Amino acid sequence: MELKLINEQGAQVSSVQASDTTFGREYNEALVHQVVTSFLANARSGTRAQLDRGEVSHTTHKPWRQKGTGRARAGMSSSPIWRGGGKAFPNSPDENFSQKVNRKMYRASMQAILSELARQGRLMVIEDLKVEGPKTKALALKLKGMGYEQVLIVTDNVDENLYLSSRNLANVLVMEAQHADPYSLVRYPHVLLTKSAVKKFEELLA
Numbered sequence: 001m002e003l004k005l006i007n008e009q010g011a012q013v014s015s016v017q018a019s020d021t022t023f024g025r026e027y028n029e030a031l032v033h034q035v036v037t038s039f040l041a042n043a044r045s046g047t048r049a050q051l052d053r054g055e056v057s058h059t060t061h062k063p064w065r066q067k068g069t070g071r072a073r074a075g076m077s078s079s080p081i082w083r084g085g086g087k088a089f090p091n092s093p094d095e096n097f098s099q100k101v102n103r104k105m106y107r108a109s110m111q112a113i114l115s116e117l118a119r120q121g122r123l124m125v126i127e128d129l130k131v132e133g134p135k136t137k138a139l140a141l142k143l144k145g146m147g148y149e150q151v152l153i154v155t156d157n158v159d160e161n162l163y164l165s166s167r168n169l170a171n172v173l174v175m176e177a178q179h180a181d182p183y184s185l186v187r188y189p190h191v192l193l194t195k196s197a198v199k200k201f202e203e204l205l206a
Helices: 029-042 103-120 136-146 160-166 182-187 195-204
Strands: 002-006 012-017 123-126 151-155 172-176 190-194
Touching: 029 103, 029 182, 103 123, 103 182, 123 195, 136 160, 136 172, 151 160, 151 182, 151 195, 160 172, 190 195
Parallel strands: 002 123, 123 190, 151 172, 151 190
Antiparallel strands: 002 012
């Protein structure tokens, strides 16, 4: 599998030979959807909570007498069928949203995503990407010159100046290959890998 190698002006200068296992896999939409969904679910904190009928603030006074009014009998205003009453099956604050994904499935989904990005022309490779200092403007101008506004930059080892320069750019994310996740790869319209990151992906996903 050959990946496009570009320079800092965004022009293709050559190509990089990459593993067909990692960058030439057939796309499996169902698998990718399952892994991305599980990744987002595992990131949920599960802190939401609702009150049951014993926890809402209410009076224990019977709203009206049992018989003779022509209305349905009612015991107290905390009933789940009443407005302002407690929930019949409330969400608990310790709810667990985690979903298990096997290591083999995770690797296969990452390979499928990288392969599809390469086929769609959304994945490019650059020799290396560095900035002279922690300057957001310098990185923004460099990416604009390459034709990127929303981009995920993946390197083998993140350069500190590059990381600090990207923090204030809302549509730019810099991460190491070993920390790359399926959601970030799918989310950004463009993915820029360094040559060392390509080799790292081949090692991690082999």
